[in-house]
Amino acid sequence: MNESKTLSLAIKKIIPYCNENSDHALLRKIGFALKSEKDELKGASLEGSTNYSFKIYLESDPSVALFAKVAFSYALWNPNREVKFGVERETMEFNMMRRFAESIGESAPVAKPYLCIDIDTSTRMLVCEFIESRLLANQFVEGTVDRRVLPKIASFVAELNLQSMNDPSLNEGIKDSYRSLYPTSKEAFGAMVNSKEENDDDHFLAYAKKVGTSRFSDIIDAMGREYEKSECLLHGDMHSLNILVEPFTENGFGEKGSFVLCDWEMAHAGVKGRDAGSFYAWPILSAFFLIGRGRRKEADDVLDCILQFWNEYERTLVKVGGAQKGAMPFHLVSEFAREKIWASVGLTGLRCLEYAFMKEEPHSTIEELQSWFGSLVSDQVELLCKVIKD
Numbered sequence: 001m002n003e004s005k006t007l008s009l010a011i012k013k014i015i016p017y018c019n020e021n022s023d024h025a026l027l028r029k030i031g032f033a034l035k036s037e038k039d040e041l042k043g044a045s046l047e048g049s050t051n052y053s054f055k056i057y058l059e060s061d062p063s064v065a066l067f068a069k070v071a072f073s074y075a076l077w078n079p080n081r082e083v084k085f086g087v088e089r090e091t092m093e094f095n096m097m098r099r100f101a102e103s104i105g106e107s108a109p110v111a112k113p114y115l116c117i118d119i120d121t122s123t124r125m126l127v128c129e130f131i132e133s134r135l136l137a138n139q140f141v142e143g144t145v146d147r148r149v150l151p152k153i154a155s156f157v158a159e160l161n162l163q164s165m166n167d168p169s170l171n172e173g174i175k176d177s178y179r180s181l182y183p184t185s186k187e188a189f190g191a192m193v194n195s196k197e198e199n200d201d202d203h204f205l206a207y208a209k210k211v212g213t214s215r216f217s218d219i220i221d222a223m224g225r226e227y228e229k230s231e232c233l234l235h236g237d238m239h240s241l242n243i244l245v246e247p248f249t250e251n252g253f254g255e256k257g258s259f260v261l262c263d264w265e266m267a268h269a270g271v272k273g274r275d276a277g278s279f280y281a282w283p284i285l286s287a288f289f290l291i292g293r294g295r296r297k298e299a300d301d302v303l304d305c306i307l308q309f310w311n312e313y314e315r316t317l318v319k320v321g322g323a324q325k326g327a328m329p330f331h332l333v334s335e336f337a338r339e340k341i342w343a344s345v346g347l348t349g350l351r352c353l354e355y356a357f358m359k360e361e362p363h364s365t366i367e368e369l370q371s372w373f374g375s376l377v378s379d380q381v382e383l384l385c386k387v388i389k390d
Contacts, residue, residue, distance in 0.1 A: 065130040086173025087124035089265040133244035140286035143298025148257030151312040158316035168230035204346035222357035236266030238275040292333035
């Protein structure tokens, strides 16, 4: 089903729920406009790599709007349509959003969920509040981050990870799509390190060849075993592309320093540390690209955001639990710088995989782990500064 047809079906399915009997004031308002004022619902496509997403709005007043996400029995990013990605994930997303909306109230950092309905037997749609916002990811890209938001996000994620989890098989339907990536990643790594192309200046490729296909296969197998663990409740897709913040005003950042965490469809019972670790990836990538643009200070500020998040996440775990489309600005950096940046991204990721799953560098305290991680990233920052400057 193409995007245009999906949008038409989505609007058609939403209209019957917009009436005076709805529990939701916004749906009642839309229903009144459609019936009394002969208005129409229109739609606009939004960015998304897993599902089709739309802004559905009144033609007469686009500010009266809904967000609709249409999910299929596969992920749009996966070219293999035979690998199932169950539509039950949208029911999970709806239930998680409703859970926090009801337990926390108006201050809950989630959009208000309205509907979860089937378009057909293999297509399900989530309808919720549309929020005027911008991505936190864009702030990292620009090197100017609202630091009021980070501890709030970290604290919320820590409390989420500490919530009771009664079902270890929670949202199991999402997992096959990720399991299918393991053999693919091994094949891609093998093709890369065995390539006959000469590229002596690529520091990631040099390290990847040192690791070798056998060790990389062991890393992926260990990662797969960790993925099967059911230790805590996870958001499951906790990166800054899924965190909405207030739009800029003429005075700078938004007034409240608030955020909304979206895309709950991958919430599941999983391994400790996954949510926090997922958050770090985008700031690191952003910092490397800032270096490529000659903006060292902003890069250091972005990396400091990781430490701020980490410390608040740890503090909340101890206090509460009693336990210890945005895009990178490729056009702003040279081709040479891009090559070096991607090499540093690859090397950083590979070293983290080794550390996590080969367990050869045990650290007994959070401080030691922070020091190791900080040194890893700082070494790449210094390398990028040197090679790009030279």
